Amino acid sequence: KFSSSHNSLFQSEVPTAQHRKRVSMKMILRVSALFVFCLFVMPLCGFNCSRTDVVTLTPWLAPVVWEGTFNPDLLDSIYQQQDISVAATVFAVGKYIMFLKNFLETAEEYFFVGFKVHIYVFTDRPDEVPQVKMAPGRQLTVLPVPSSNRWQEISARRMELIQKLIEERLQGHGKYIFCLDVDSKFHGRWGTESLGGLVAVIHPGYYWDPRSNFPYERRPQSRAYVAEEEGDFYYCGGAFGGSLEEVLLLAKTCRSNFEADAKEGIEAAWQEESHLNRYMWINKPSKVLSPEYLWQDFKSRNSEIHIIRFSGVVKNYAEIRPNA
Numbered sequence: 001k002f003s004s005s006h007n008s009l010f011q012s013e014v015p016t017a018q019h020r021k022r023v024s025m026k027m028i029l030r031v032s033a034l035f036v037f038c039l040f041v042m043p044l045c046g047f048n049c050s051r052t053d054v055v056t057l058t059p060w061l062a063p064v065v066w067e068g069t070f071n072p073d074l075l076d077s078i079y080q081q082q083d084i085s086v087a088a089t090v091f092a093v094g095k096y097i098m099f100l101k102n103f104l105e106t107a108e109e110y111f112f113v114g115f116k117v118h119i120y121v122f123t124d125r126p127d128e129v130p131q132v133k134m135a136p137g138r139q140l141t142v143l144p145v146p147s148s149n150r151w152q153e154i155s156a157r158r159m160e161l162i163q164k165l166i167e168e169r170l171q172g173h174g175k176y177i178f179c180l181d182v183d184s185k186f187h188g189r190w191g192t193e194s195l196g197g198l199v200a201v202i203h204p205g206y207y208w209d210p211r212s213n214f215p216y217e218r219r220p221q222s223r224a225y226v227a228e229e230e231g232d233f234y235y236c237g238g239a240f241g242g243s244l245e246e247v248l249l250l251a252k253t254c255r256s257n258f259e260a261d262a263k264e265g266i267e268a269a270w271q272e273e274s275h276l277n278r279y280m281w282i283n284k285p286s287k288v289l290s291p292e293y294l295w296q297d298f299k300s301r302n303s304e305i306h307i308i309r310f311s312g313v314v315k316n317y318a319e320i321r322p323n324a
């Protein structure tokens with residue numbers, strides 16, 4: 001025997017308005033239940049590792065790291081077993097020493113907390129390096145460098161000094177390195193999710209732009225040249241890293257290309273940032289970090305930016321650079 005509700009369906013070919021309403025109510029309930037499940041229950045089970053509003057995988061299958069695409073505790077526990085250590089280089093030449101205190105203090109709060117960290121400060125003002133209390137397992141080394149009258153040179157010489165640092169001081173396994181701009185601060189976790197062989201950060205200023213707008217070096221005479229139809233992302237010079245071996249190769253290549261260009265009287269549009277972009281086009285990074293990893297304080301925060309981890313402070317170039 002059919003129940004009355006079944007009867008009503010079988011008897012009339014066309015469902016009544018009341019029935020249609022009931023069916024659509026059921027659909028709405030089901031969809032909402034699914035929504036609640038995806039939003040609240042799945043994250044509890046560790047299934048929250050997806051984002052659909054942004055690119056999370058490159059065409060060469062490297063992850064693009066965004067908040068919501070990884071489980072930080074799981075990653076930390078994996079790397080804890082490997083006894084890794086992380087080096088970071090930061091240059092504070094001339095007046096840029098004023099940024100160092102904030103950089104170091106916020107690194108203590110957010111940069112690889114709970115891991116071995118060794119920060120190398122390159123400066124021409126070693127006496128002005130601030131005293132910042134560091135947690136056990138974390139240390140700082142000050143390395144003197146000559147002063148310079150051109151900011152372009154300071155910025156570009158970083159590659160040479162990074163190369164020498166790795167060759168002369170940083171031997172051994174399980175080591176990673178990040179090379180960071182000093183005129184910046186940490187605001188959120190920067191940890192093991194960022195580790196990889198060769199790691200680049202997408203520049204916050206160009207990630208919505210078509211490739212033709214990227215400020216790559218466009219003169220074919222330069223060794224940083226990237227043609228119109230080439231390039232994946234525009235990466236920033238203010239943060240990159242990876243394993244010691246990979247970063248050594250990158251620093252060596254960028255340095256020798258920069259110097260060979262200089263001999264011919266060419267300076268790439270954005271100095272070592274241009275050479276880095278050329279390098280990353282030829283040697284694809286194995287991990288790409290989203291602009292969460294180098295935002296700029298003057299930019300308003302877009303909706304896809306769920307967290308800002310590291311961001312450049314607003315500065316008056318004319319006041320702090322040795323040349324305009």
Ligand SMILES: CC(=O)N[C@H]1[C@@H](OP(=O)(O)OP(=O)(O)OC[C@H]2O[C@@H](n3ccc(=O)[nH]c3=O)[C@H](O)[C@@H]2O)O[C@H](CO)[C@H](O)[C@@H]1O
Nearest residue numbers: 091092093096151154155181182183236237238270271273
């Ligand atoms: C966020 C980002 O991707 N920034 C890049 C960008 O502009 P920026 O405007 O951020 O460059 P910048 O003035 O911060 O210079 C880069 C870095 O060089 C050091 N420095 C510079 C000048 C000086 O007098 N003393 C000193 O110590 C310091 O560590 C600084 O953070 O373009 C530069 C190349 O032209 C570099 O590629 C920067 O990394």
Ligand SMILES: [Mn+2]
Nearest residue numbers: 181183238312
């Ligand atoms: Mn900077």
